[in-house]
Amino acid sequence: MKLNTIGLICTLILLSCTSGKKPVEQKTVYEYQRSGMVNLSRQQNGLLSVNSIQTAEDVNKAVSFAEINALENILFRGIPGSLQADPIISNEKEAMTKQALTKLIFNEGYRIFMTDSRLIERQDSKNAVTVTQEVTFDIPALRKHLEQNGVIRKFGL
Amino acid sequence: MKIVKTVLIILLLSAGRLAAQGTTPANTQPTIMVIPFSQEGTSLRTAYEQNELVRVAITKVKEAFDKRGVNTIDLRAKIKQTANTGALQEDQKSDLKDEVINNSGADVYVEVEANANYTNTGNSVTLILTAYDAFSGESYANKVGNSPKFYTTNFEKLVEKVADTEIPNLLNTIQEKFNDVIDNGRTITVKVGIHENSKFKMETEVDKEGNFLSDVIEDYIVEKSYKGKYHIQGMTANQLTFDIVKVPLKDESGNNFRVSRFASDFRRFLRSKEIQCTQTINGNSLVFTIN
Missing domain, CATH: 3.30.70 (Alpha-Beta Plaits)
Structure with a gap:
């Protein structure tokens, strides 16, 4: 009886001593989401520079997101106070059916028209990096590309 | 069999080409004339020749159209042509503007006004651009832009500055209206x-x-x-x-x-x-x- 009691106590002690596994911290995977955090930086001779803010789990991904965000804002929203105050593409839904446009935005096709991309500010937080990226696009060249691929109409009736 | 295959390939290729053509909307280049804003009692020629700011602004607007692949009708040439045909005399006034526009054959005309502003905190330029459908007189686009203030009297440079921002937007708005005309x-x-x-x-x-x-x-x-x-x-x-x-x-x-x-x-x-x-x-x- 005594032995049984001791055995039970030992078992309880052993069970309570099992190493408490710390819960594995799940790394957040950031998906690209367009935001309106794009503001005019400067403009000259058809070159438009905007500051775009995005967050991702690493700096390279955040920079890439910021570049895409800058482009999408120029294409679909326009940048107030700039030479592209109105969006280049007025009907986003219809335009997104064109392969040339999806390739331009998501397959890094935009890099041909991006004349500069520089990191202005970086903020590191737990498992995330937020960047402010100044991205410059050659607007006339971008427009011409979209015209040639039938995404937007050439100027005229 | 070989011939059938060849015919099929040709048909497929031509179908592809037709589909590709379908994605690129065909459009006609409109004819555009850029004119100065002229007050009542001032002829177009006077408004053009006596205001250097307007001349710079007009040239910038024409340059912007050229970059978009649209040729513009030269105002001075048209005034001369109109004057030669006796439709416009130098002493005739601004109400003959319509005649110049009608005789030009332009689809769209853009009226340009540029004014210099003098202040103690610096000088600036106001640029007013208005585009009209010559056919109906309907307004297509209106833009007003102010240059930043500088301690300078080089107003031509200030006009260039404001024109660089406002003209692309003017063209974009005109194109939006064109798209509406195409659709509706x-x-x-x-x-x-x-x-x-x-x-x-x-x-x-x-x-x-x-x-x-x-x-x-x-x-x-x-x-x-x-x-x-x-x-x-x-x-x-x-x-x-x-x-x-x-x-x-x-x-x-x-x-x-x-x-x-x-x-x-x-x-x-x-x-x-x-x-x-x-x-x-x-x-x-x-x-x-x-x-």
């Missing part, structure tokens, strides 16, 4: 009046079904207007006015839609109802008088 058609106005000696009134029954003349006319406009878009401004016993009748940009053959054709068709339609009328066409305005 051009606007014409149709006025149908009744001659004082005529036996008809708008409430006269004109067919076996007992339809009024006004109903018959409206039904015709419904059928012939582009996408059925029209608007009646007003109707009296002697007049029916449509201030908006949308017509397509191109006809079935792909040629430019002719307003004169619309007028003739309407006149013939009335004749089929044993109604005689006369027609007058002035730009986008059609006036019919039922006798």
Whole structure:
């Protein structure tokens, strides 16, 4: 009886001593989401520079997101106070059916028209990096590309 | 078998080409003239020649159109041409602006105004750009821009600065309007009046079904207007006015839609109802008088 009691106590002690596994911290995977955090930086001779803010789990991904965000804002929203105050593409839904446009935005096709991309500010937080990226696009060249691929109409009736 | 294969390949290739053509909307280059804003009592030539700011602004606007692949009509050449034909004399005033525009054959004209502003905190320039449809006089785009203030009297440079920002936006807005015209058609106005000696009134029954003349006319406009878009401004016993009748940009053959054709068709339609009328066409305005 005594032995049984001791055995039970030992078992309880052993069970309570099992190493408490710390819960594995799940790394957040950031998906690209367009935001309106794009503001005019400067403009000259058809070159438009905007500051775009995005967050991702690493700096390279955040920079890439910021570049895409800058482009999408120029294409679909326009940048107030700039030479592209109105969006280049007025009907986003219809335009997104064109392969040339999806390739331009998501397959890094935009890099041909991006004349500069520089990191202005970086903020590191737990498992995330937020960047402010100044991205410059050659607007006339971008427009011409979209015209040639039938995404937007050439100027005229 | 080989021949069948070749034919199939050719057919497939041509189908692909046709599909690709379908994705690129064909469009016509409009003719555009850029003119200075001229106050009453000032001729276009004076407004152009006596204001250097306006000349810089006009050149910048023309340059922007050139970059978009649209040629502009040169104002000075047109003024000279108009003057040569006796339509415009140097001492004639700004009301002859319309004549220059009409004679130019421009589809769109852009009016440019540039003013220098002097202040204690620096000088700036205000640029006002307005684009009109020469056909209807409808305003296509309006932009007002101010340059940043600088302690300078080099106003030409300030005009360039503000023009660089505002002109691309002007062109974008014009293109938006063009897109609307492509999608929804051009606007014409149709006025149908009744001659004082005529036996008809708008409430006269004109067919076996007992339809009024006004109903018959409206039904015709419904059928012939582009996408059925029209608007009646007003109707009296002697007049029916449509201030908006949308017509397509191109006809079935792909040629430019002719307003004169619309007028003739309407006149013939009335004749089929044993109604005689006369027609007058002035730009986008059609006036019919039922006798």
